[in-house]
Amino acid sequence: xxxxxxxxxxxxxxxxxxxxxxxxxxxxxxxxxWYRQILGQKVEFLVSFYNNEISEKxxxxxxxxxxxxxxxxxxxxxxRSTKLEDSAMYFCASTETGKPQHFGDGTRLSIL
Amino acid sequence: SQKIEQNSEALNIxxxxxxxxTCNYTNYSPAYLQWYRQDPGRGPVFLLLIRENEKExxxxxxxxxxxxxxKQSLFHITASQPADSATYLCALPGMNYxxxxxxxxxxxxxxxxxxx
Numbered sequence: 001x002x003x004x005x006x007x008x009x010x011x012x013x014x015x016x017x018x019x020x021x022x023x024x025x026x027x028x029x030x031x032x033x034w035y036r037q038i039l040g041q042k043v044e045f046l047v048s049f050y051n052n053e054i055s056e057k058x059x060x061x062x063x064x065x066x067x068x069x070x071x072x073x074x075x076x077x078x079x080r081s082t083k084l085e086d087s088a089m090y091f092c093a094s095t096e097t098g099k100p101q102h103f104g105d106g107t108r109l110s111i112l
Numbered sequence: 113s114q115k116i117e118q119n120s121e122a123l124n125i126x127x128x129x130x131x132x133x134t135c136n137y138t139n140y141s142p143a144y145l146q147w148y149r150q151d152p153g154r155g156p157v158f159l160l161l162i163r164e165n166e167k168e169x170x171x172x173x174x175x176x177x178x179x180x181x182x183k184q185s186l187f188h189i190t191a192s193q194p195a196d197s198a199t200y201l202c203a204l205p206g207m208n209y210x211x212x213x214x215x216x217x218x219x220x221x222x223x224x225x226x227x228x
Contacts, residue, residue, distance in 0.1 A: 004155075031213040033215065035216075041220070042201075042218050042219060042220040042221065043150075043156060043201065043216075043218040044218070045206060045215040045216060045217065048213075048214065048215050050213070055213075055214075056206070056214060056215050058215070091155045091156070093155075095213060097213065100146060100158040100161055101158065101216065102158070103148075103155030103156045103157070104155050105153070105154050105155045106153075106154070106155050
């Protein structure tokens with residue numbers, strides 16, 4: 001069964017540095033999402049992306065965050081200047097019309 | 113804003129019994145509700161979706177009910193097995209979604225442990 005793949009599985013970064021998290025959605029999917037899960041807390045929506053533009057974003061997704069689909073297969077989340085509170089699991093998800101979302105296994109982001 | 117509560121953080125049951133998990137929501141009338149399973153260090157995995165006009169949905173040993181008057185969904189696993197041990201998440205579409213592909217709002221989850 002096709003899967004959403006995320007790299008790296010674990011990223012350690014110094015506070016204030018930029019980080020890019022990468023995702024390869026399922027190939028025929030058109031809708032893409034980023035969520036995060038702080039340790040011990042619930043999965044929270046960050047942003048959704050369709051037709052090469054952001055379709056929705058949450059209050060968490062401020063100016064420090066950006067998303068990009070640089071080519072036909074990758075979907076990236078960039079955090080410009082990381083803060084300690086950005087430490088979390090970041091999940092990418094994708095779907096097609098009328099179907100539930102498929103999640104990757106996440107990138108654990110640790111900010112030091 | 114909408115609020116989702118899964119009012120048991122943890123549920124411990126014996127193998128073979130039926131596990132029943134509860135999801136309550138407020139300030140909202142969602143068109144559908146979903147249940148996901150999450151294993152430690154893994155992403156959520158979709159299990160079942162139930163629409164507002166459906167009272168009950170089944171898939172193998174899983175059963176979901178949806179009571180829009182009570183604003184509650186119940187998730188049942190019958191003949192539970194140790195392999196069913198995981199965290200189960202309730203999810204609703206976000207209030208601002210413009211169609212079927214909008215964002216999801218998740219509950220905090222219930223950690224189910226099935227003892228042999």
